[in-house]
Each structure stands twice: as structure tokens, then as C-alpha cells.
Amino acid sequence: MTAILSTRGLRKDFVTAKPLFGEATVVQAVAGVSLDIAAGETFAIVGESGCGKSTLARLLLRLIDPTAGEVWYKGEDLASLPPARLRALRRDLQFIFQDPFSSLNPQMSVGALIEEPMRVHSIGTRTERRAKVADLLTRVGLRPEHADRYPHEFSGGQRQRIGIARALASGPTVLIGDEPVSALDVSIQAQVVNLLEDLKDDFGLTLVIIAHDLAVIRHMADRVAVMYLGEVVECAPAGDLYAHPLHPYAEALLAAIPVASYGARPARTMVEGDPPNPIAPPPGCKFHPRCPYATDICRVERPVLADMGGGRTVACHRATELSLQGLADLEQARTPAARGRFALYAQAMADKTAHNRPE
Amino acid sequence: MTSLATNLATSEALPRRQSRVWRKFRSNKAALLGGIIVAFFVIVALLAPLLPVPGPAVTDWGAVRQGPSAAHPFGTDEIGRDVLSRMIWGARASLMAGVVSVGIAVLVGVPLGVLSGYLRGWTDAAISRVTEALLAAPFLILAIALAAFLGPSLTNAMIAIGISAVPIFIRLARGQTMSVMTEDYVESARAVGLTHWALITRYIVPNIFPPILVQGTLTIATAIIAEASLSFLGLGQQPPAPSWGSMLNVAKNFLEQAPWMALYPGAAIFLVVLGFNLLGDGLRDALDPRDH
Secondary structure (H helix, E strand, O other): OOEEEEEEEEEEEEEEEOOOOOOOEEEEEEEEEEEEEEOOOEEEEEOOOOOOHHHHHHHHOOOOOOOEEEEEEOOEEHHHOOHHHHHHHOOOEEEEOOOOOOOOOOOOOHHHHHHHHHHHOOOOOHHHHHHHHHHHHHHOOOOHHHHHOOHHHOOHHHHHHHHHHHHHOOOOOEEEEEOOOOOOOHHHHHHHHHHHHHHHHHHOOEEEEEEOOOOOOOOOOOEEEEEEOOEEEEEEEHHHHHHOOOOHHHHHHHHOOOOOOOOOOOOOOOOOOOOOOOOOOOOOOOOHHHOOOOOHHHHHOOOOOEEEEOOEEEOOOOOOOOOOOOHHHHHHOOOHHHHHHHHHHHHHHHHHHHHHOOO | OHHHHHHHHHHHHOOOHHHHHHHHHHHOHHHHHHHHHHHHHHHHHHHHHHOOOOOOOOOOOOOOOOOOOOOOOOOEOOOOOEHHHHHHHHHHHHHHHHHHHHHHHHHHHHHHHHHHHHHOHHHHHHHHHHHHHHHHOOHHHHHHHHHHHHOOOHHHHHHHHHHHHHHHHHHHHHHHHHHHHOOHHHHHHHHHOOOHHHHHHHHHHHHHHHHHHHHHHHHHHHHHHHHHHHHHOOOOOOOOOOOHHHHHHHHHHHOOOOOHHHHHHHHHHHHHHHHHHHHHHHHHHHHOHHHO
């Protein structure tokens, strides 16, 4: 695996309260994350609200400055680059925002918004840039004549497409999406996810997708990192993670995905309560107060990420002894009739996709 | 064919922001009235040299302190000058004082406010403390003190009023900048690789412009009153050049013998201030983003 983007011990502290005298209150939003994102893969970062995933996404591009740690891209540490060099590198690394309603400057036309990254990095002549804008609009499913309109004239899904076109304009190699579809209607979500997948293939991109649940990115991600309170607790190839999670928190996230099957899921809540206060995280494993499998060692000693083979890492004391439930088991629990119908549906979808792709 | 049709349909359904602001403004009767009043005074002031009235400094010793008549529709003053003519020429002083002093306040205040809100930290602390010190002195008192310090002339009065109005615009621009800075599109500008300068000129300034336009219009009204007050005190327009404030200053000595000398300039100040206030309120409502 050749990593295109790597982090080492990445940390970001936020000061929440600073009295005139005495110690400031500090939240570790990202508490030492080391990741390797391979060129050409779709890497998903998943966790519930407040786990630091959006902060991590911003650190990857140095939209915010890290407290400590490194971000390596093509032999350069973004965390310590001078501003001018960093600006030049922004051509390669682009961002898609969560909220399509606040991420587009309302005073600029769609054409100007999409053209801007090319203008900033002096790409092409004016005429060439105009042509590229028209091309990009078509690629994201809009029409070239939309270039003269303003963002408020579009729906949320259309605006997100504009945001994607803008992110693609400078010809990036890595695209980082901070919950790119969570602000959209469910029906629109699928369209935008499909669009991102198509664009990834067409432009040879590396995608980093931040999501708060595992359902959205299920068919999209190659590898998934699960975050809890600022730390990566499990990182694994998507198929393995969905089939057999190794960390109890990953199991809990999987259990939150709705499964269309009668009696498929045991009537119990996997994880109760809210995440603990990140200002004062619990001792030992940060997940132990909510973990159904916690034992004495979990309450005292903090587990570290351990290599489990097969490209999987997990931070859990009981990773080897537990046998956790993935989605595959749940789907096996469907009645034979339901299983048959799901198989037919999957076949139909596959045919449709093959049919729609003119090669 | 179908795509063209849908395209036309959507462009009908979603009018441009500009036309929507204009439509909203137009439907506001008070704002429209304010606009008409302001436009009327501006046109009169611009056309002053072309209008068939005697010069503002031409004295007619045969007609001193005469009431309104066919020859002098608004009467004459204490040395026989035509009040209508002096009012028309005085409109130039008043409107120019309003526009120029607000121009000074905007040009000085907005950059400082944007800088303050953009950089935060020590820059913000320093600019904010000075702003607060200036705001501690009442607007008119500050203007009078500055005008007295600079020496009596219309130019100095405009500078004095302009400086007194600077803190209003620093405050407004700072607050608006801070609120715009929290928007995702500012982060998106950084993600694209924009320089600070491009970010400020293309993202922040256009987005804080509407409230500054509204505040500017309303402050013109205040500045016109301030100019009249300074001229009334002898710190603004110097005789024999006319201004509404200095006309009132002289007229106060003849209130019983020649009330028209005070009535018309007073009414003009009232009307033009009302006009700017109505216009400013109308712009505020029309530009309110909550209705978009």
C-alpha cells in the first residue's frame, strides 16, 4: 500500500475556558491519530457527534492548525509548511462541506464559484476556464447554463453538486468530504454518493469521507476508521468490518443500521447513554462506561491500537476473545422468503447499473 | 427541448436576488416616498446653476425681509437675498456634507472594523478600545469639539462629522465580519487556497455590504443635522455661502419679523432627514436576508 496522505500522532486541543489566573480548560478533540490513506482508495472515518471526526478532516487539510503531530502528503509535512507553499498544495487537496447552504458564497455566481480555484492557482486561460466550468457542471449533473445563476436559486442537492464541482476544479488528487450527504434528503443522498463514486473513478481521486453512521458509506468505502472521543478505535477493510467488527463500539454502530428483516435483531440496546465528557475522559478505555463487555482491566488501562493482521487494527483489550456481531449475521437471520426477495433486488440493481454505464 | 423548457420554468420561478430586493423595496410605500424625497433634493442641488433664480449672494436692497411673493416665492432675508435661491444652493452644502462625511466615516471605519473582526487578538483589542473611547463622547459634542479644533469651514465640518461617525462603522463592520467568518464559505475560500486579501475583498466585504449601506443611508441623515448644527453655531459653512444651518442661525434673530426665513430651511432639513431615514429603513427591510 502506498500512502498518499498519512498522519502521525495528530492532536488538536481546544481551549474551552481560560480564566485570568490558573489552568485553561482543554478539550482534546483529536487525541493522537495516526492513519495511512492509500492512493486511489475510499477511506471512511466514522463516529458519533463530538468524536472529533470533523476536526480530523480539517486537520488533514490544515484548515486548522494541529496542536501536535504531522500530516504527510507527497513527502511534505502539511503541519509545518509555510503559508505560501501550503496555498500552492491546496490545488491537490480539496474539501467538500457538510452544509450546502452555508458553504457557497451567496454573492458569487455558480460559474465564478467553480472557476475560482482555477483562477487562484492560475490554471488555464479565461476561455479555457469557462469551458472547464461548463464541463464540470455537466459532470456533476447540472447544465452549463447554470453558471450564470446564484447559489440561492438551487436546491440542497444541487448546491452540493456545485460544491463538488468547485472542489474538482483545480484537479485535486485527494478529496475530503465532511459528511457530504448528511444534510441532504435520503433520496438525494444516494444520488450524491453515486456521483462521488463515479467522479472518483473518472478523475482517479482518493476519497476521504467523514460520516456519522456506517449505513451511508457501506457500499462506498474501501477501508473504515471508527473514531471514539478523538481516537481511532478500529481501522479495517470495509467488508471485514461490516461482517465481523473487532471493537465493541464498531459493533454498536453496526447495530444502529436498520436491517429490513422481521425478528432479525435482538431487542436490546447495544450502547446506552451519551459519550462521556471529553474534557475529563474516563480512565482506562474511554469506551468502558458504555461497553457491555467491559472488565476490570478496561477500567484501568488504556488499550492501544494493535495490529490484528489482514490490515486490521483495533484498540480493545478483549479483541481476541470477543466474537462480535456484524451485519452478515443479521442478514442471515432473514426468513428464506425475505432472503430470496433481497437477492432478486440485488440482481436487478446490478443489471441496472451495468445497463446505465455506457462504456 | 424538454430540458430547455424546464430550464425556463425554473428561471421564472426563482427570480434573481437583485430583482427581488427591488420588488420588495418598491412595494414599501414609505421607502419609495423617502427615495423620491431624496432624489428630489439631489436633483435640485445638482441643477442649482440652471434654475431661474437669482444668485444666492445677490442682494436686493429694495426688498429686505419681504414675505413670499411672485418675485421671491420664499421671501427674502435680512439683506434682501432670495430665500429660495439660498435654499437651493444650501441643499448642495447639506447634501455634500451628508455624503462626504459619511464617505469619510465608511472609508476609515469599514477597513478598520473588517481588520479588527478578521485578525482578532491584539489588533482587535487595540481598535476596539479606541472605538469605545470615541463612542464615550456624544456624537454631536465630539463633532463640535473637532470642528472647533480644525477651524470653521465647511470642509473641516465634514471632516469633523466624518471622524465622529467612524466608530459606528468600525463597530458594525467588526460585528458583521465576525458573523461572516463563522460561515462555511469562508472556510471553503481557505480550502481553495485564497490569500487573505482575496478572501477579504471577495468574501467578506461583499457579504457585509448590505448592513453598511443601510447604516450609511441612516447616518447621512444624522450628518445633515450635524452639519446644520455646526453651521448654526458658525463652525460650518461660512457666509456669504449659504447652508440650511447658517440660514437658521441668522433667521433666529428675525423670528417675529420674518418667520419665513426660518420656516423654509427648517422644513427642508426636516424633509431631507425624513427622506434619508425612510430610505434607510426601506433598504434594511428589502435587504433583510431572513426573507430570502
